[in-house]
Amino acid sequence: MRPIQSGEPGGDSIQARRSPGYPTQASGRYLFPRSSWHTGIGPSVVRAEINEGVAATRVLHRGRITPGHGRLYLDNTQALVTFVGVQKTYDGTTLVVPDLNLEIQRGEFLTLLGPSGSGKTTCLMMLAGFESPTAGEILLDGQPISRTPPHKRNFGVVFQNYALFPHLTIAENVAYPLTVRKVAKDECTRLVARALNMVRLEGLDARYPGQLSGGQQQRVALARALVFDPQLVLMDEPLGALDKQLREHMQIELKELHRKLGVTFVYVTHDQGEALTMSDRVAVFNDGRIQMIDTVEKLYETPSNRFVAGFVGDSTLLRGQCGTISAGQCEIVLPSGESLTGVNVNAAASGARVFGSIRPERIEAHFDAAPAAGNVMSAIVKDVIYFGDHLRLRCTLPDETEAKVRMALTSNAQPQAGKPVWLRFPNPHLRIYT
Numbered sequence: 001m002r003p004i005q006s007g008e009p010g011g012d013s014i015q016a017r018r019s020p021g022y023p024t025q026a027s028g029r030y031l032f033p034r035s036s037w038h039t040g041i042g043p044s045v046v047r048a049e050i051n052e053g054v055a056a057t058r059v060l061h062r063g064r065i066t067p068g069h070g071r072l073y074l075d076n077t078q079a080l081v082t083f084v085g086v087q088k089t090y091d092g093t094t095l096v097v098p099d100l101n102l103e104i105q106r107g108e109f110l111t112l113l114g115p116s117g118s119g120k121t122t123c124l125m126m127l128a129g130f131e132s133p134t135a136g137e138i139l140l141d142g143q144p145i146s147r148t149p150p151h152k153r154n155f156g157v158v159f160q161n162y163a164l165f166p167h168l169t170i171a172e173n174v175a176y177p178l179t180v181r182k183v184a185k186d187e188c189t190r191l192v193a194r195a196l197n198m199v200r201l202e203g204l205d206a207r208y209p210g211q212l213s214g215g216q217q218q219r220v221a222l223a224r225a226l227v228f229d230p231q232l233v234l235m236d237e238p239l240g241a242l243d244k245q246l247r248e249h250m251q252i253e254l255k256e257l258h259r260k261l262g263v264t265f266v267y268v269t270h271d272q273g274e275a276l277t278m279s280d281r282v283a284v285f286n287d288g289r290i291q292m293i294d295t296v297e298k299l300y301e302t303p304s305n306r307f308v309a310g311f312v313g314d315s316t317l318l319r320g321q322c323g324t325i326s327a328g329q330c331e332i333v334l335p336s337g338e339s340l341t342g343v344n345v346n347a348a349a350s351g352a353r354v355f356g357s358i359r360p361e362r363i364e365a366h367f368d369a370a371p372a373a374g375n376v377m378s379a380i381v382k383d384v385i386y387f388g389d390h391l392r393l394r395c396t397l398p399d400e401t402e403a404k405v406r407m408a409l410t411s412n413a414q415p416q417a418g419k420p421v422w423l424r425f426p427n428p429h430l431r432i433y434t
């Protein structure tokens with residue numbers, strides 16, 4: 001029998017899910033050759049060769065047909081979730097989400113990051129089904145879900161104020177998604193214990209939510225969202241109420257869970273550190289629009305506009321006018337009359353108002369003499385702060401702009417406040433935006 005490639009005509013797709021005890025198997029949608037189907041048999045175990053690992057998969061099939069043995073390929077061709085031209089207004093006049101187009105890939109950890117009021121929760125609520133789009137459509141596996149109520153979407157959700165059931169014990173709260181799915185009692189007990197263990201709440205299963213602290217309640221909500229191995233988990237600032245240590249523990253747990261189960265996560269946070277450590281991709285929101293969506297590294301190293309450059313990570317911001325333009329680069333002429341050359345990110349025209357941005361670790365500080373290479377400005381060290389593993393300098397440029405410089409402690413230089421310094425801005429790292 002010939003293996004069938006994902007997306008190949010002649011195959012058909014069914015829903016296949018990881019079977020307990022085979023943790024290497026991702027859940028997902030698989031294509032099966034028609035010739036390998038057995039008919040009339042109940043859900044059966046098939047062998048799946050996914051990437052390099054071979055694992056057995058229990059198949060929860062749609063329709064009457066059950067696949068037999070064969071090579072199966074993960075169908076990665078279609079996004080799990082697609083937002084198509086989604087708009088949202090709450091009051092009928094202001095569009096808090098003007099036009100959202102977004103594809104969420106199967107198995108990815110996607111974080112929505114952005115300032116307060118930028119529309120992150122609104123987007124997550126529309127995906128969860130608690131809010132409906134004013135226009136546009138959200139597709140799950142290519143099918144519109146606007147008419148599917150939240151509880152039928154089969155997502156694990158944790159919202160900031162998503163209450164627990166006060167009249168149910170902790171164990172009953174966590175078991176709730178399993179109960180409605182009619183999971184057998186023994187399996188239910190095992191899964192609840194596993195979930196409570198994960199959020200470090202063992203031993204509290206007989207208590208009621210009112211007898212727990214806010215952070216503990218939040219962890220129960222996390223356990224309840226994950227207990228049934230949902231294909232998609234939506235979380236809105238789920239670790240906000242936890243202390244630093246527990247938050248870091250939960251970040252590692254969530255990331256590990258994501259790696260092990262292949263569950264798709266859509267995660268909202270204000271916390272850049274959290275977004276950068278956990279995510280495969282980050283969507284940076286502002287004014288209801290995605291400003292940039294990419295890997296953490298691209299977001300940090302090559303922001304596509306001024307907002308992203310300023311919002312993600314630390315940087316020095318220079319204001320000026322665009323001077324000479326040449327092959328992907330341009331000059332920024334500062335109010336002091338001095339100029340620097342950098343990457344012309346948004347194709348600024350000569351004479352336009354522009355903003356230069358550079359990360360603190362990319363600026364070179366020279367204390368003895370101006371370096372021979374160009375793109376240098378003289379400055380005065382304003383202050384020096386020890387951070388244990390590095391130094392931070394704040395320097396004042398001739399036009400009073402403050403430049404932030406990060407220096408490794410391995411440097412022999414001994415910077416002192418009030419002394420002159422020459423700052424070099426290597427031009428691949430000085431990015432100029434409109």
Ligand SMILES: Nc1ncnc2c1ncn2[C@@H]1O[C@H](COP(=O)(O)OP(=O)(O)OP(=O)(O)O)[C@@H](O)[C@H]1O
Binds near residue numbers: 115116118121122123
């Ligand atoms: N139920 C509502 N009725 C009216 N306006 C709303 C409602 N919910 C949100 N908004 C408005 O929609 C915009 C986006 O809000 P949203 O809650 O999506 O932002 P957010 O990015 O999640 O912010 P935060 O980081 O503060 O949670 C805001 O201007 C907000 O005031």
Ligand SMILES: [Mg+2]
Binds near residue numbers: 121122
């Ligand atoms: Mg919010």
